[in-house]
Amino acid sequence: MPSGLAALLDDVAGIAKLAAASVDDVSAAAGKAGAKAAGVVIDDTAVTPRYVVGFHPNRELPMIWRIALGSLKNKLLFLLPAALLLSAFAPWAITPLLILGGAYLCFEGAEKVIESLFGEGGHDAGESVAESDDPAHLEQQKVSGAIRTDFILSAEIMAIALADVADRPIWTQGTVLAVVGVLVTLGVYGVVALIVKMDDIGLHLAEKPSAVLRQIGRGLVKAMPWLLSALATIGTAAMIWVGGGIIVHGIEQYGLETIPHFIHHTAEVAGHAMPFAGGAVEWIVGAIGAGIVGLAIGAAIVAVVHRVKH
Known part of the structure; x- marks a missing residue:
């Protein structure tokens, strides 16, 4: 009987170790996949606050x-x-x-760049919907528009995560995608909530008796327009960089290696030239290369789309 109990405990311990290893494997895979989707996450965070601008603070x-x-x-x-x-x-x-998703990101980013430079083209993800006399109806339109935009960005996040775990068992893929989906959503909309309430927090601090807190509060209120503008710029840059990077990596898998190899080689040379910050320099140069490719592809798609429209 004791030997049977000992064998049972050994089996339970073995199962526990296997489960722990599986959890570690899923956690590592989810972290890696989420990191690769970081650029799209940045864009998602940058786009969303503009949907609640102009509404009563109680509705944000x-x-x-x-x-x-x-x-x-x-x-x-x-x-x-x-x-x-x-x-x-x-x-x-x-x-x-x-690659198609990357091309769409390049198109959206390039269209925003062209619109900011020349004042024409494009729609903006936070663009105003038709005016309505019913605040509830206008709010519903804004929320629906935000969810539609999120679907595109979420599809790209999930596709990037899937590509990173495509060689894993199906249950691992499903768990990793679920973990990435939940954590990205919590992270993005937690940050968005903090951003849109930053001015309210600033106003609250500005009424405090402490001179330091009042100064911080005024600084938060003044920084809000700048922050929204900076987020829009960062989001556009992230779209172009991520879209270009996806395309560069994708065409490399199909044997079209000239551009990917040139970017990789240039990044490595730049990294070796600055050994004190080689990794960071290599990443930055690679991102710039992907961004140039993304902007060129996006601009070409914008030109075709606008010609078709005309």
């Missing part, structure tokens, strides 16, 4: 909560099952879909 957090729930629904109910089906039955389609 409820709107963000509704958008966050819609984002979670996009990722877990629609994109996760679609990604697993794709991985199981058409893994060959992952790279082409990533």
